[in-house]
Amino acid sequence: MTRMASPARVAVIGSGPAGIYAAEALVKQTGGAVQVDVFDRLPTPYGLVRYGVAPDHKSIKSIARYLQKVLEEPAVRFFGCLELGRDLTRADLLDCYDAVIYSTGAMVDRHMRIPGEDLPGSIAATDFVNWYCGHPDAADHEFDLSVEEVAVIGVGNVAVDVVRILARTAGELRETDVPEQVIEALSRSRVKRVHMIGRRGPAQAKFTTKEARELGELPNASIHVSPADMDLDPASAELAESDRHVRGNVKVLNAWTGEPAAGRARHIDVRFWRAPAEILGTDRVEGLRLERTRLEESGRVTGTGEFETLPVGMVLRSVGYQSIPLDGVPFDERSFVVPNEGGRISAPGGGFVPREYVAGWIKRGPSGVVGTNKSDAAETVRNLLEDLAGTGTGPKRTIEEMLESRGLPVVTYDDWLNLDAAEIELARSLDRGERVKLARWDAMTSACRGRE
Secondary structure, eight states: OOOOSSOEEEEEEOOSHHHHHHHHHHHHHHTTOEEEEEEOSSSSOOTHHHHTSOTTOHHHHTHHHHHHHHHTSTTEEEEBSOOBTTTBOHHHHHHHOSEEEEOOOOOEEOOOOOTTTTSTTEEEHHHHHHHHTTOGGGTTOOOOTTOSEEEEEOOSHHHHHHHHHHHSOTGGGTTSOOOHHHHHHHHTOOOOEEEEEOSSOGGGOOSOHHHHHHHTTOTTEEEEEOGGGGOOOHHHHHHHHHOHHHHHHHHHHHTTSSOOOSSOSEEEEEEOSEEEEEEEOSSSOOEEEEEEEEEOTTSOEEEEEEEEEEOOSEEEEOSOEEOOOOTTSOOBTTTTBOOEETTEEEOTTSSEEEEEEEOTHHHHOSOSOTTHHHHHHHHHHHHHHHHHTTOOOOOSSOHHHHHHHHTOOOBOHHHHHHHHHHHHHHHHHHTOSSOOOOOSHHHHHHHHTTOO
């Protein structure tokens, strides 16, 4: 436990798991002798636990209850609806705090860089995820669910989530926290077939075995993998023997190579060894051209020159997330992270940027599970406290003075609890499970002030 000469004040930018775990580590490693202020541009905490975890994954979403306990620590405060770069600058934060931890995550999708990618109907998976998870930035997004076939590019957990939501009926989602307008849109869906596309083979799929198994248990959707796609090259076969995760995935996938279940309203087609070559269409997506691929001995994927076309009306791209630069903070444009060592931000000329740190995906890239952020944040905090020990300089002013001088309204933790209660009451009134999310900015801010 680190003992500070006087209580330190630390700002954490981002209230997702990485940011809240950083707040927890600060409290634990100082014995509570610290003031931690957690900032978010949204009026809601919990980041991807609220806006990234699929609504039908209630066990994972229960992590929010753990994160809630951290925000209720006496030494921790929540400041919602304050955005770095719009309301506050780096200089502002460094005036008010001994140190700043940036934990802003990875917020945008990577691009495939193929012809037709910008056609209407070609959509970043994050936009679709934000919509069905009730993110206020996506509340008014519209997706053409009148199409009968959809392609989801990617074989990670996010891609599986998207496929599962498309394959479920609106009735199956009524007990989740999906916003009411999303339920209404999904009830009108005419999607019959969902293709999940992977550039590599089944041994290289990034989804977890649990996620894969759940995909095959949907009551209203059949699922199929071509037996030819399950042929493993020697390196993949060896990987399946030695790696428990790969072995589990291959076992689940092999079970899908038989005749798909009959009488289901929707069908999921899992396709490996195919790379998107072009999205076809004039005014909107009308098809997806795929090239057959194979693995070279080096492990690199290469095209075979064999092509096929899927008659899809929508393409959802789930090929990875990336962080975006923060104004004035060093950023590596190749790896899309803030260059750092153990959370200490590396200065361009050598050494470290004083009093500024990173945690979570902006520190290490979009990898790991929710719990990975806990050890990641603890490492950053250890280094931060080591750097602060014995320093005599302190903040020049308080954040309260800063906000008051600018007339900036703030959503407090108590305000968030008002919104939380409004969502629980909405679910009760609609007879829809534990909560139903309010997704539009005006409804959310009104509920924060105690006005529904």
